[in-house]
Amino acid sequence: MADTVTPSEPPEAPTNRPPAMHRLHEWLSRKYVRHVLIITVVIGFLLLPLCWLLLAAMNQSGAPASGIMEDIEQTVFVFTLVAIPITAFVFAVLVYSLIGWKGRSGEEPPNNDNPAIRNNTVAVVTWTVVSSVLVAFFVVWGMLELANITANSYGTQPINGQIKADDVLIVNVTGQQWVWTFEYPQYDKYSSDILYLEKDRPVLFNVTSKDVVHNFWAVELGVKIDANPGAVTQTGVTPNKEGIFNVRCAELCGLHHAYMETQIRVFGEETFDSWMRENGGGKTS
Amino acid sequence: MSTATIYQVEVPQPKQHGKPGGIMRHLNFFTGLAGGVILAAVFGYLMNIQFASGAQTADFASASAGPTFWAIMVGWVVGFLGGMGAFVGPIRWMLGRDLTHDDAEFMAGKGQGKFRYWRFTTDHKVVGIQYLIMAMIILGFGGLLAMLIRTELGVTWAEVFNPDFYNSLVGTHGIAMIIAMIVVVSGPVGNFVVPIMCGARDMAFPRLNALSIWLLVCAVPPLIISLLVGGVRDGWSVYQPLNAQAGPGMIGYQTTIIVFAVSTAIASVNIMTTILTMRAKGMTWSRTPILIYGIFAAAAMGLYAFPFYQYSQILSMTDRLINTSFFNPVEGGSVWLYENLFWLLGHPEVYVILIPSTAVILELIPVFMRKPLFSYYIAIAGIVGVVGLSGLVWAHHMYMTGWAPQAGYPFMLSTELISIPVGFLVLVIIGTMWRGTFWSRLPMMAVFAVVFNKMIGGVTGIYLSDVPADQYFHGNMFVTAHFHYMLMGVALFGAMGGVAYYFPKWTGRYLDERTASIGFWLAFAGFQLTFGSMFVAGLQGQPRRVLQFDNMFNLSNWLSTIGAYTIGIAMLIFLAAIITSWRSGAPAPGNPWHAQTLDWQTPTPVPLDNFPVLPVVKGLPYDYGVPDPLAPEKVEAELQKAGTP
Numbered sequence: 051m052a053d054t055v056t057p058s059e060p061p062e063a064p065t066n067r068p069p070a071m072h073r074l075h076e077w078l079s080r081k082y083v084r085h086v087l088i089i090t091v092v093i094g095f096l097l098l099p100l101c102w103l104l105l106a107a108m109n110q111s112g113a114p115a116s117g118i119m120e121d122i123e124q125t126v127f128v129f130t131l132v133a134i135p136i137t138a139f140v141f142a143v144l145v146y147s148l149i150g151w152k153g154r155s156g157e158e159p160p161n162n163d164n165p166a167i168r169n170n171t172v173a174v175v176t177w178t179v180v181s182s183v184l185v186a187f188f189v190v191w192g193m194l195e196l197a198n199i200t201a202n203s204y205g206t207q208p209i210n211g212q213i214k215a216d217d218v219l220i221v222n223v224t225g226q227q228w229v230w231t232f233e234y235p236q237y238d239k240y241s242s243d244i245l246y247l248e249k250d251r252p253v254l255f256n257v258t259s260k261d262v263v264h265n266f267w268a269v270e271l272g273v274k275i276d277a278n279p280g281a282v283t284q285t286g287v288t289p290n291k292e293g294i295f296n297v298r299c300a301e302l303c304g305l306h307h308a309y310m311e312t313q314i315r316v317f318g319e320e321t322f323d324s325w326m327r328e329n330g331g332g333k334t335s
Numbered sequence: 336m337s338t339a340t341i342y343q344v345e346v347p348q349p350k351q352h353g354k355p356g357g358i359m360r361h362l363n364f365f366t367g368l369a370g371g372v373i374l375a376a377v378f379g380y381l382m383n384i385q386f387a388s389g390a391q392t393a394d395f396a397s398a399s400a401g402p403t404f405w406a407i408m409v410g411w412v413v414g415f416l417g418g419m420g421a422f423v424g425p426i427r428w429m430l431g432r433d434l435t436h437d438d439a440e441f442m443a444g445k446g447q448g449k450f451r452y453w454r455f456t457t458d459h460k461v462v463g464i465q466y467l468i469m470a471m472i473i474l475g476f477g478g479l480l481a482m483l484i485r486t487e488l489g490v491t492w493a494e495v496f497n498p499d500f501y502n503s504l505v506g507t508h509g510i511a512m513i514i515a516m517i518v519v520v521s522g523p524v525g526n527f528v529v530p531i532m533c534g535a536r537d538m539a540f541p542r543l544n545a546l547s548i549w550l551l552v553c554a555v556p557p558l559i560i561s562l563l564v565g566g567v568r569d570g571w572s573v574y575q576p577l578n579a580q581a582g583p584g585m586i587g588y589q590t591t592i593i594v595f596a597v598s599t600a601i602a603s604v605n606i607m608t609t610i611l612t613m614r615a616k617g618m619t620w621s622r623t624p625i626l627i628y629g630i631f632a633a634a635a636m637g638l639y640a641f642p643f644y645q646y647s648q649i650l651s652m653t654d655r656l657i658n659t660s661f662f663n664p665v666e667g668g669s670v671w672l673y674e675n676l677f678w679l680l681g682h683p684e685v686y687v688i689l690i691p692s693t694a695v696i697l698e699l700i701p702v703f704m705r706k707p708l709f710s711y712y713i714a715i716a717g718i719v720g721v722v723g724l725s726g727l728v729w730a731h732h733m734y735m736t737g738w739a740p741q742a743g744y745p746f747m748l749s750t751e752l753i754s755i756p757v758g759f760l761v762l763v764i765i766g767t768m769w770r771g772t773f774w775s776r777l778p779m780m781a782v783f784a785v786v787f788n789k790m791i792g793g794v795t796g797i798y799l800s801d802v803p804a805d806q807y808f809h810g811n812m813f814v815t816a817h818f819h820y821m822l823m824g825v826a827l828f829g830a831m832g833g834v835a836y837y838f839p840k841w842t843g844r845y846l847d848e849r850t851a852s853i854g855f856w857l858a859f860a861g862f863q864l865t866f867g868s869m870f871v872a873g874l875q876g877q878p879r880r881v882l883q884f885d886n887m888f889n890l891s892n893w894l895s896t897i898g899a900y901t902i903g904i905a906m907l908i909f910l911a912a913i914i915t916s917w918r919s920g921a922p923a924p925g926n927p928w929h930a931q932t933l934d935w936q937t938p939t940p941v942p943l944d945n946f947p948v949l950p951v952v953k954g955l956p957y958d959y960g961v962p963d964p965l966a967p968e969k970v971e972a973e974l975q976k977a978g979t980p
Contacts, residue, residue: 159929164771177762192751195802272807274806275736296876308884
């Protein structure tokens with residue numbers, strides 16, 4: 051045959067297929083599509099205040115007092131913002147199903163007049179791509195923030211970027227049923243049941259427990275780590291505000307778990323030093 | 336060429352000894368109860384003599400309390416199962432007396448009327464109903480404890496209970512609800528519906544099926560009794576070494592878990608074998624209803640996950656009773672080992688609860704939308720994806736424990752990846768809703784409730800899977816609210832939809848949907864109030880499992896308590912609808928929903944052997960609806976005709 055197509059030649063593109071943009075346009079011009087999208091936008095805007103309301107609730111006991119807590123709140127804000135569109139879309143489909151496509155009641159099922167949509171490649175691919183991109187965003191954001199927090203946690207690198215490793219305040223935190231004890235090895239092993247910290251000075255916590263698992267949670271500082279018997283866990287923070295903040299136990303530890311809370315007092319540099327001189331003996335290291 | 340001589344061999348039939356059923360005729364739940372109590376008393380007495388030469392009283396604070404209580408528990412389990420007749424089969428087999436056909440029919444409950452529900456009955460339909468009743472009893476018990484917990488938290492100006500009792504309430508509520516939720520769908524649907532849906536006459540191992548339900552029945556009393564002797568004061572996770580400090584009630588918890596894990600393993604193997612080998616001719620994997628995939632997935636995850644939990648509790652028990660030190664840090668044990676073992680169960684278990692409920696929703700939505708399931712293969716991919724990832728995410732419960740801080744990165748990845756397959760399931764649901772007119776019945780209403788709750792639970796799960804955000808939310812009421820949205824909002828509301836859907840098949844009567852809907856929507860409203868407020872309490876920074884808190888948490892806790900009471904009342908209304916409909920509802924035909932799966936093609940009540948002739952499947956399970964007028968190829972043809980580019 052003379053007109054046989056050689057195998058190397060690409061097959062002819064189908065010409066009777068309308069261009070993608072036109073198909074999208076056709077789809078968007080359908081009534082129910084427009085309605086679902088409008089409802090999505092409306093619900094999205096209704097949900098939008100949540101971004102700030104969540105933070106307002108988190109700040110109710112006190113505004114963030116460390117860079118870590120600020121990072122945490124930023125994460126919550128961004129995650130809420132990113133999750134809103136997809137939530138709004140799903141809710142919009144539910145709403146439109148109820149008020150647009152509507153239901154029919156009755157003892158017998160409605161006639162089989164619903165379109166048998168078995169699949170839609172475009173919808174499935176779009177959904178998969180969008181959800182994968184969102185997940186990728188959440189994971190990358192989380193990892194970067196985690197790296198950032200880890201770097202800031204161990205007291206070697208305060209928020210202002212300057213390394214003051216030799217200036218780190220070390221506090222040995224011990225949980226026992228049902229009190230916290232804070233020991234300052236650099237201050238003559240002064241110990242207290244209230245956590246005294248210095249503003250803008252990185253602090254390293256060596257956390258352990260005498261009996262059961264507790265969880266050392268400095269709420270406004272965004273610090274949380276288990277106090278395990280038989281192990282020392284480390285974390286750290288740099289408080290950036292003076293004031294009184296909360297420590298709570300966040301792991302069930304028995305009878306008086308609910309009452310295992312105490313205060314953090316963050317002082318300025320002079321106040322902290324003079325307070326330590328008066329109450330805790332001189333600086334030993 | 337060789338010739339073969341064919342011998343016709345008469346297969347020897349086992350000889351009938353006495354009446355069909357033999358000793359099983361005399362054994363039932365009440366002999367089981369008596370056997371359990373008697374043997375428990377005997378074992379407890381013997382152990383008490385062994386340990387304390389006369390000086391000890393029945394005071395459980397004494398040194399012999401642990402071993403004595405342990406002996407009581409062993410006596411209960413062995414005595415109850417013996418009294419039920421669980422050991423008759425193996426003994427008979429060892430004596431070389433196999434079951435005759437009449438014996439097997441007796442065991443399946445033929446001609447025993449309602450009393451077969453009280454026996455070691457092998458018929459899968461009886462077992463399914465037994466599971467349903469048992470799940471409802473445990474849910475009621477757990478719900479009652481929830482009301483007490485909310486009462487304590489709502490009364491912000493005083494302590495209603497002493498802290499120890501409050502802690503027991505929290506722990507017992509947790510584990511009771513976990514057990515109830517694991518069986519509430521997999522039990523009744525997995526046992527009653529799945530074999531019929533497969534086109535089988537019974538489960539693959541009918542006697543093991545009976546054993547699995549009676550092991551569950553056997554597992555629950557130790558948990559309830561433990562409330563009387565010190566309780567489970569440590570949350571449902573009973574972290575070590577707090578676990579070791581608790582009274583002998585903890586042995587009740589451990590017994591419950593060990594027995595329940597055996598029950599789950601047996602049930603899982605049974606369900607998986609049934610699904611793998613007993614599907615009807617023609618029911619290829621691409622024609623298998625999605626519910627069967629869901630139940631299979633749950634069984635597979637249960638089979639993988641529960642042994643970890645069982646080991647952790649066996650090791651805890653030896654730590655307590657014979658002074659091993661697996662988890663005792665003072666003697667070189669590790670609390671992190673316990674936490675790992677526990678959460679290796681703990682996270683797959685969440686999906687063991689969620690997937691069957693979601694599968695029921697996926698199963699019923701095509702029926703009420705009168706449309707095929709949208710993207711059947713994506714639904715399967717979603718289920719497979721969840722199963723695949725479920726075993727790789729456990730350490731996200733341990734971000735803040737100090738165990739391997741670097742593990743935060745991979746576990747954050749695996750945890751957040753799981754939202755892709757879960758998203759598939761949401762896509763399938765909303766895709767099936769797309770452009771369809773639904774049949775407005777109660778099961779369909781459950782779909783709306785479940786998707787709503789799933790979005791809230793799913794999105795809040797993203798915060799918790801993220802290590803930095805978890806640094807605030809871990810161990811905080813936010814977590815409690817999140818997992819209630821998943822386990823109650825998705826799984827329990829899905830299960831209520833499933834009950835409404837299968838009620839005509841189970842009972843032969845219509846559910847009173849008017850009353851049940853009032854209960855359902857009231858529960859939904861109460862649920863949003865309870866756990867919405869709990870999210871707020873968590874954001875404000877209220878730790879979990881506390882009975883007193885700062886004044887700033889008062890408002891959210893009051894609202895939460897009001898919501899919880901609403902749920903309590905609503906559940907009673909729903910229960911009343913179930914009970915009255917079961918007793919005197921309008922009789923339902925075999926296929927009231929005009930569904931196409933095999934389970935609805937049998938008459939109701941389903942005959943003992945389900946199908947007189949085994950069915951052959953020739954089509955897709957969800958063949959509803961009419962050809963789509965807006966299908967892409969049709970639209971293109973229209974456009975071509977109209978001459979547009």
